[in-house]
Amino acid sequence: MVNYKVDGLVLKARPFGEADRILTILDPRLGKVEAVAKGARRVKSSLRGACQPFSHNQFFLWQGRSLDGISQCEVVESFSCLRDDLPRMAAASYVAEFVDDVVRERDPSPETYELVLDTFRWLAEAEPTKANVTHILRAFDLRFLALAGFAPSLDACAGCGQPLAAWAGTGQVAFSAAAGGVICPACRAGTALGGEEGTAPAGETPGNWPDTSRLDAAQPGLPCRAGPPVILLSPGTLASMRHLAQADSARARVLRLTPRAAQEMGQALRAHITYCLDRRLKSLDFLDSVLG
């Protein structure tokens, strides 16, 4: 039997069978690893405490035929405050669900690991106010999208590629999730939502888009066409987004996010992420209800 070590963050720990849990662990060298913790739901199990989501542990795994198993584990950083506070827990769940959805198994990405670890630390340190949690999550969204190859285009029109400076005035700029970023007025007026061929997945029908009504309700003035809506971003919002997408964790933290920027950015990114994943993240409803 081959044994190996995994040093990572628990993204998910779902109950399995009578008393087991299947853990989804994010390791910097191995990527996303799934492993079963036998008996981890029993009171007497020594794995129980460490098998909690969001904790950073060292695991010793044995190789199984279909699924590897956890033989021992030791807590490195328990992040218990991410589980003891509703807004933090909701935010960490969102991060975990997003990462779990995008990252493939055994596909190492040390950068993603660092980003999630940093986001958890930031969530743990910051006062869990609505403004702080929103700031942390938007910084996470933008940096993670970039790592995953889903970065929205913020410097040039996502339709025709013209640089922003060439067409944007001092007013608001349109952001289209279907096009994959900001779009110039010409592209927006032209083809449906300004996406050139290939920008929207083939076979996309209006019925596939799950959440138009919700986003439209928040922006009543927007044109309601098939597909995800266009969201208007003020220049300040766009600047903040660009800053967060490129910033390291220290610089991301010092940025001051105005409530308006946070709101516009939140809408644009939510539409963008829902479009990229082709589903709505389940933890969003809970996050919304907790942040109120």
Next chain:
Amino acid sequence: MAKSQYPEALARLIQEFTRLPGIGPKSAQRLAFHVLRMEERDVLALATALADAKRRIGRCSVCYNLADTQPCHICGDPQRDRTVLCVVEEANDLIAMEKARTFGGLYHVLEGALSPLEGVGPEALRLPELVKRVKGGEFREVILATNPTVEGEATAMYIARLLRPLGVRLTRIARGVPVGGDLEYADEVTLARALEGRRDV
């Protein structure tokens, strides 16, 4: 597909047994053969018990415990303390609490726990019913006895948020070292909790 080696009725029995949790084809076969060896009256008793349980057991309209009477035997017991309410996730948690024999109050079964990752939101739980009960009842204290897991903690915190404005005393069950356990083998998280929740002797 190859023709089944079993007579039809036996194949069907095995098939039905495999629906049960933890029962694979091999165990199902063993159980089915055992049923064939049993006395007919025992088999009939088993069958009636299965059907009866399914037909007669429902949820108590007050606490949502599994019950065959309305209200359930706990809600209807005049001996029980009607000023303390214990909130649990599932009916089996209630049974576990009852086995401890130290709690003499009433229960409220949520029928689940909040799980953002699985998309289980507050609307899936018996929360409005809980708030209504606490508003209308003469409870002095509400004990949050959800599991010490992320889902259970989140549920407890969520309930605390809902009930705090009602001015009732809210308590959370303690977490710590299990009785008969050895400190050396306790995990770090539990030990930290045990230390936080220490009390004067």
